[in-house]
Amino acid sequence: xxxxxxxxxxxxxxxxxxxxxxxxxxxxxxxxxxxxxxxxxxxxxxxxxxxxxxxxxxxxxxxxxxxxxxxxxxxxxxxxxxxxxxxxxxxxxxxxxxxxxxxxxxxxxxxxxxxxxxxxxxxxxxxxxxxxxxxxxxxxxxxxxxxxxxxxxxxxxxxxxxxxxxxxxxxxxxxxxxxxxxxxxxxxxxxxxxxxxxxxxxxxxxxxxxxxxxxxxxxxxxxxxxxxxxxxxxxxxxxxxxxxxxxxxxxxxxxxxxx
Amino acid sequence: xxxxxxxxxxxxxxxxxxxxxxxxxxxxxxxxxxxxxxxxxxxxxxxxxxxxxxxxxxxxxxxxxxxxxxxxxxxxxxxxxxxxxxxxxxxxxxxxxxxxxxxxxxxxxxxxxxxxxxxxxxxxxxxxxxxxxxxxxxxxxxxxxxxxxxxxxxxxxxxxxxxxxxxxxxxxxxxxxxxxxxxxxxxxxxxxxxxxxxxxxxxxxxxxxxxxxxxxxxxxxxxxxxxxxxxxxxxxxxxxxxxxxxxxxxxxxxxxxxxxxxxxxxxxxxxxxxxxxxxxxxxxxxxxxxxxxxxxxxxxxxxxxxxxxxxxxxx
Numbered sequence: 300x301x302x303x304x305x306x307x308x309x310x311x312x313x314x315x316x317x318x319x320x321x322x323x324x325x326x327x328x329x330x331x332x333x334x335x336x337x338x339x340x341x342x343x344x345x346x347x348x349x350x351x352x353x354x355x356x357x358x359x360x361x362x363x364x365x366x367x368x369x370x371x372x373x374x375x376x377x378x379x380x381x382x383x384x385x386x387x388x389x390x391x392x393x394x395x396x397x398x399x400x401x402x403x404x405x406x407x408x409x410x411x412x413x414x415x416x417x418x419x420x421x422x423x424x425x426x427x428x429x430x431x432x433x434x435x436x437x438x439x440x441x442x443x444x445x446x447x448x449x450x451x452x453x454x455x456x457x458x459x460x461x462x463x464x465x466x467x468x469x470x471x472x473x474x475x476x477x478x479x480x481x482x483x484x485x486x487x488x489x490x491x492x493x494x495x496x497x498x499x500x501x502x503x504x505x506x507x508x509x510x511x512x513x514x515x516x517x518x519x520x521x522x523x524x525x526x527x528x529x530x531x532x533x534x535x536x537x538x539x540x541x542x543x544x545x546x547x548x549x550x551x552x553x554x555x556x557x558x
Numbered sequence: 559x560x561x562x563x564x565x566x567x568x569x570x571x572x573x574x575x576x577x578x579x580x581x582x583x584x585x586x587x588x589x590x591x592x593x594x595x596x597x598x599x600x601x602x603x604x605x606x607x608x609x610x611x612x613x614x615x616x617x618x619x620x621x622x623x624x625x626x627x628x629x630x631x632x633x634x635x636x637x638x639x640x641x642x643x644x645x646x647x648x649x650x651x652x653x654x655x656x657x658x659x660x661x662x663x664x665x666x667x668x669x670x671x672x673x674x675x676x677x678x679x680x681x682x683x684x685x686x687x688x689x690x691x692x693x694x695x696x697x698x699x700x701x702x703x704x705x706x707x708x709x710x711x712x713x714x715x716x717x718x719x720x721x722x723x724x725x726x727x728x729x730x731x732x733x734x735x736x737x738x739x740x741x742x743x744x745x746x747x748x749x750x751x752x753x754x755x756x757x758x759x760x761x762x763x764x765x766x767x768x769x770x771x772x773x774x775x776x777x778x779x780x781x782x783x784x785x786x787x788x789x790x791x792x793x794x795x796x797x798x799x800x801x802x803x804x805x806x807x808x809x810x811x812x813x814x815x816x817x818x819x820x821x822x823x824x825x826x827x828x829x830x831x832x833x834x835x836x837x838x839x840x841x842x843x844x845x846x847x848x849x850x851x852x853x854x855x856x857x858x859x860x861x862x863x864x865x866x867x868x869x870x871x872x873x
Contacts, residue, residue: 351627351677352603352753353751353752354751369602370603371603371868372812380752382681382752382754383600383753384678384681384682384684384754384757387677425672427650427657427658427661428648428674429675430647431647432676433698434678437699437700459703460702460703463701471701472701475700476697476721477697477701
């Protein structure tokens with residue numbers, strides 16, 4: 300029997316699976332936070348999460364999910380609570396294995412825009428801004444991104460680079476002086492994408508059950524590279540879904556449809 | 559403010575041990591129209607809401623506010639006319655209520671009213687100010703459009719040859735901070751996330767401190783390692799229980815999610831958003847006689863529930 304699930308649930312579970320036990324993780328709010336807590340409560344109990352408000356390795360209580368990454372609920376029973384600057388400097392020093400981000404707009408080199416649609420001088424939509432996203436993308440040893448897959452989000456070039464991916468591709472990120480390793484993985488409701496080692500272009504490496512390459516291409520605003528050994532994601536299990544739904548019983552983050 | 563001038567002001571200021579207790583209304587007189595004001599806390603944790611409330615009530619104008627992450631209080635500061643410019647890393651209601659439509663209408667009409675930094679970038683500006691330095695190097699924002707649009711200077715490390723950017727220090731005229739505990743001299747102790755409060759207290763020329771509970775100086779001396787802000791930083795101390803409401807104070811009360819939701823949802827649904835916020839300001843900011851009156855508007859049920867859920871300390 301196949302379990303039924305919505306796009307957000309599928310994406311969060313694939314995100315959770317991509318995290319490994321023992322990793323040091325810096326997570327943004329929303330679905331990345333949910334993936335992290337899901338992983339921590341299943342296959343990665345010693346996954347240590349950090350949030351920008353200043354909690355190290357908190358134990359978020361199931362059924363008492365924070366609304367943001369930045370409140371008492373999200374730093375519950377942390378082992379340390381440093382100042383915001385000091386948590387972010389763990390990134391710069393090299394302590395953080397994975398940074399886990401969402402974003403409004405992403406381009407083929409993995410650059411993220413959460414600042415503005417249009418230009419800063421003539422904004423069409425002003426977005427909330429970086430928060431710690433730029434710092435995470437600059438200096439985490441690798442970056443995972445969660446995003447809803449649609450043409451207006453997956454664009455050839457972002458309107459504004461809030462958080463650096465591989466910048467202009469090729470060796471441009473290394474040459475810029477940035478410390479972190481750049482984007483390793485983009486997880487969407489349609490599949491998983493990684494970046495070519497040479498050109499740094501986004502490449503489809505896995506599709507979720509029932510999704511075709513054509514469908515992913517149709518919802519991507521640039522010519523997508525496809526891996527020769529394209530995989531198909533294992534569908535979420537009953538256990539994975541049960542845990543996830545217990546984390547967010549009010550479906551604050553796991554709304555059906557677009558996320 | 560000019561780097562040397564900020565230091566001179568501090569040098570000349572009376573920093574001695576003295577009783578700094580005062581009223582909210584008196585304390586906020588330290589803020590003058592056009593000042594640069596740094597707000598403590600982060601998003602909706604340990605926000606010095608009482609001081610923000612009084613700033614709005616005193617109809618302050620043309621202020622530049624600095625905060626790590628701005629939430630709905632940014633809406634209220636814009637619409638009241640108190641805030642000319644927000645300098646922050648993020649400005650929104652939060653995930654549940656989407657992008658702040660108020661921020662959008664101000665920032666889209668006048669992009670100079672919202673200056674975005676990365677969170678580390680802005681934190682480093684506070685720290686440089688706290689360190690008494692005019693600038694500090696960073697490895698963030700490099701290669702991004704933040705580097706291109708902000709006042710950052712590329713800088714090659716003379717020792718290692720590494721590419722860095724320099725960020726300018728910020729020395730605000732006034733920092734506003736709320737802590738769980740403080741004594742009458744201004745020794746302030748923080749429990750839970752310290753955010754950037756210790757840095758903005760040192761960076762600012764003046765500090766207005768509100769606290770949940772005034773304690774004896776001897777109590778401070780029992781746990782001096784918890785003192786984030788020593789007395790010589792502070793100019794005014796006001797005891798203000800529930801001074802972050804409807805935001806949270808770590809270990810004491812949660813955010814009043816229902817009230818924040820009422821505002822957030824109301825704003826999403828409102829046909830005339832400005833009128834909606836003005837109505838909110840009238841009800842919660844201008845009409846109450848005092849801060850207790852303001853808290854009464856949220857109600858005893860809200861105060862009790864957020865306290866019950868937010869209380870962390872074991873007796």
